[in-house]
Amino acid sequence: MGRDTIAGLVILVVSLALLGLTFEIHSNPLVPVSPAFYPRLVLGSTAFLSFLMIVFDVAARRRAPPAAAPAKARPAKPRYDMVAVMFAIFTVYVVLLPYLGFRIATVAFLAVMQYAMARPRTRRAWIVLALVASIATAVTYYMFEGYLQVLLPRGRWTDF
Amino acid sequence: MFDLLGAALVNIVHVKYLLPLFLGTLAGVIGGALPGVTVTMTIIVALPFTFGLDPLQGLAAMAGLYVGGSAGGLVTAVLLGIPGTPSTVATTFDGYPMGRNGEPGRALWLGIWGSFFGGMLGGVFLIFTTKPLAEFALAFGPWEYFSLFVLALSMVAGLVETSLVKALVSGFIGLIVTVLGNDPMLGAPRLTLGIPFLEGGIPFLPVLIGVFAFAQIMSEVEKSGGAGAMTQPANSDANLKVSQLKVIWEILSRPFLLVWSAIIGVWIGVLPAIGGSAANIMSYDQAKKFSKHPEKFGTGIPEGIIASEAGNNANVGGSLVTIMAFGIPGDAVTAVMLGAMTIHGIQPGPLFISQHPQIAYGIFAAYIVAHPIMVLILGVGARWAMRIMTITKSTLFPIVLVLCVIGAFALDNSMDTVYVLLVFGVIGYLMVKAGFPLAPFILGAILGDQIEINLIRSIMTDPNPWLFVTRPISGLLLLAAVLSVVFSLWQHKRTQRRLAAAATPPSDEDIIDF
Numbered sequence: 072m073g074r075d076t077i078a079g080l081v082i083l084v085v086s087l088a089l090l091g092l093t094f095e096i097h098s099n100p101l102v103p104v105s106p107a108f109y110p111r112l113v114l115g116s117t118a119f120l121s122f123l124m125i126v127f128d129v130a131a132r133r134r135a136p137p138a139a140a141p142a143k144a145r146p147a148k149p150r151y152d153m154v155a156v157m158f159a160i161f162t163v164y165v166v167l168l169p170y171l172g173f174r175i176a177t178v179a180f181l182a183v184m185q186y187a188m189a190r191p192r193t194r195r196a197w198i199v200l201a202l203v204a205s206i207a208t209a210v211t212y213y214m215f216e217g218y219l220q221v222l223l224p225r226g227r228w229t230d231f
Numbered sequence: 232m233f234d235l236l237g238a239a240l241v242n243i244v245h246v247k248y249l250l251p252l253f254l255g256t257l258a259g260v261i262g263g264a265l266p267g268v269t270v271t272m273t274i275i276v277a278l279p280f281t282f283g284l285d286p287l288q289g290l291a292a293m294a295g296l297y298v299g300g301s302a303g304g305l306v307t308a309v310l311l312g313i314p315g316t317p318s319t320v321a322t323t324f325d326g327y328p329m330g331r332n333g334e335p336g337r338a339l340w341l342g343i344w345g346s347f348f349g350g351m352l353g354g355v356f357l358i359f360t361t362k363p364l365a366e367f368a369l370a371f372g373p374w375e376y377f378s379l380f381v382l383a384l385s386m387v388a389g390l391v392e393t394s395l396v397k398a399l400v401s402g403f404i405g406l407i408v409t410v411l412g413n414d415p416m417l418g419a420p421r422l423t424l425g426i427p428f429l430e431g432g433i434p435f436l437p438v439l440i441g442v443f444a445f446a447q448i449m450s451e452v453e454k455s456g457g458a459g460a461m462t463q464p465a466n467s468d469a470n471l472k473v474s475q476l477k478v479i480w481e482i483l484s485r486p487f488l489l490v491w492s493a494i495i496g497v498w499i500g501v502l503p504a505i506g507g508s509a510a511n512i513m514s515y516d517q518a519k520k521f522s523k524h525p526e527k528f529g530t531g532i533p534e535g536i537i538a539s540e541a542g543n544n545a546n547v548g549g550s551l552v553t554i555m556a557f558g559i560p561g562d563a564v565t566a567v568m569l570g571a572m573t574i575h576g577i578q579p580g581p582l583f584i585s586q587h588p589q590i591a592y593g594i595f596a597a598y599i600v601a602h603p604i605m606v607l608i609l610g611v612g613a614r615w616a617m618r619i620m621t622i623t624k625s626t627l628f629p630i631v632l633v634l635c636v637i638g639a640f641a642l643d644n645s646m647d648t649v650y651v652l653l654v655f656g657v658i659g660y661l662m663v664k665a666g667f668p669l670a671p672f673i674l675g676a677i678l679g680d681q682i683e684i685n686l687i688r689s690i691m692t693d694p695n696p697w698l699f700v701t702r703p704i705s706g707l708l709l710l711a712a713v714l715s716v717v718f719s720l721w722q723h724k725r726t727q728r729r730l731a732a733a734a735t736p737p738s739d740e741d742i743i744d745f
Contacts, residue, residue: 075665082400089407089422092422096421103691104691106414113407113679117400124397149454157448168636185626185629188624188625188629189623189625203626203630214280215279215641221283222644224640
């Protein structure tokens with residue numbers, strides 16, 4: 072299966088599932104247009120378009136003869152492992168933010184994220200990492216709480 | 232109009248507004264100069280800083296950021312041959328060779344003054360057309376609005392450089408975001424999936440921040456693992472001194488080139504979600520086509536720099552027109568501006584300029600004043616900006632993500648919007664990996680509620696569906712939508728034929744469908 076077929080299938084399933092849910096929406100007899108009318112229009116169109124996407128992808132693959140690709144310079148392999156790690160760290164940060172509070176969670180997040188992206192190898196690099204994590208947290212905290220009146224999350228566990 | 236503009240200009244130079252305007256322009260120039268950081272990301276990062284400001288302060292900062300960001304990319308484009316933003320790609324074609332030919336100062340200042348004059352011409356268009364267009368839009372009923380939004384979506388889907396079906400699917404995924412949660416007409420519960428937060432619908436700002444910030448940051452992380460400097464340290468010994476009058480004369484002595492590039496930039500800005508990169512490249516392409524010596528393009532000639540920079544800065548004026556007159560964002564940057572306006576209780580659209588003249592003319596004034604500020608910052612700070620570029624991605628990106636979290640959280644002091652940010656960050660990244668363009672998605676998510684409201688209103692007013700076609704303006708807009716799709720299909724077919732003619736067996740990722 073091609074990339075478009077997989078994406079089309081996912082979107083088709085999701086849109087059909089949501090379309091099914093629209094039949095549970097209650098209509099108001101006093102209002103001529105049901106609140107389900109527009110969602111059905113959107114979800115039905117999405118399902119149809121995603122089906123078309125699958126059909127076109129399958130047809131394009133059948134048209135294209137399987138030929139040996141000419142030798143060409145391959146770009147560097149994408150670092151999907153790094154992407155997964157970044158998302159994982161960010162998810163943990165978002166989950167822990169209301170428990171640890173902005174200041175603790177953000178210092179930890181910035182330190183861990185920098186470490187994951189470029190592991191410090193010298194004493195100086197470690198100091199830079201620690202300084203960036205703590206100064207960036209302090210500056211954002213005091214700027215938003217003190218100057219811009221934006222209250223940042225306090226920790227349920229730490230009350231900080 | 233001129234009295235309001237004059238008063239706004241006097242108002243905007245007060246420290247209260249001038250400071251955020253200056254800081255916004257500075258942030259824009261820096262963000263624009265950093266390769267891998269787009270103007271969209273810069274404005275997303277700046278967004279939470281505007282929450283605590285009054286509406287005009289915040290919008291002045293954003294206008295400055297937009298102007299500064301559109302020009303900032305030329306520093307690296309000219310001095311390093313690396314476009315700071317996609318909207319300065321064409322600037323490298325002649326800017327960098329001119330710099331390497333021993334005239335980096337001339338190349339840089341041609342770009343700066345080209346941006347200035349192009350931007351000012353875009354400003355003329357912005358000031359003189361916004362009000363008439365808004366007044367024209369006041370005559371619209373729900374049928375016309377519905378058709379206008381359909382046109383905007385179809386144009387975006389048709390103009391992006393990818394499969395039309397995928398672009399349409401992307402737009403419809405954006406519309407799905409708006410059908411989750413209570414209906415916008417009567418608040419009837421629907422599709423909340425058992426999540427109480429969804430009863431109020433999904434706010435579009437965290438969606439936008441998540442989609443754009445993550446799509447870009449993760450794409451960068453993919454390439455390098457996230458380590459490394461933004462670019463190699465620049466040659467700080469380059470001589471940037473040049474006669475300003477001579478450079479200005481070089482530009483003004485080519486009035487057709489300047490005006491035509493600005494017109495292209497403005498026109499692309501008016502079309503939804505195309506952006507400065509297309510304006511930059513198309514202006515360059517047109518300059519080459521109209522030139523008596525097209526073979527010299529790419530060797531370091533002034534026309535290439537003037538056209539590309541005038542085009543991408545005039546694009547800003549065009550983008551602001553659509554948001555201020557119709558409430559339709561011209562690109563991702565104006566989409567964030569639209570979000571900032573709604574946070575301050577301002578609804579951009581046809582009534583905006585008559586209901587909030589001080590803010591509307593304040594934006595005009597901020598746009599105008601941002602240009603000399605941009606010249607000043609680039610002139611004084613070009614060499615300094617080159618040093619900033621040694622900042623590593625591993626330092627910058629985590630801080631950007633923290634600012635995204637603050638921006639989402641500060642919307643209603645709730646973690647729910649941060650979760651929305653995370654979810655749509657993942658969705659945005661997956662969409663990019665699956666080859667879906669993000670522009671139709673964002674436009675769908677922004678316009679979805681308005682499309683529904685106007686569709687339902689028109690049906691409730693008169694259930695005759697033919698009114699969408701028989702009302703002249705609505706009919707013309709729908710016809711334009713159909714033509715835009717047909718044009719796009721024709722364009723894709725032509726691309727297919729060219730690919731077939733190239734006789735190269737298509738690889739897995741090269742297959743283009745429609």
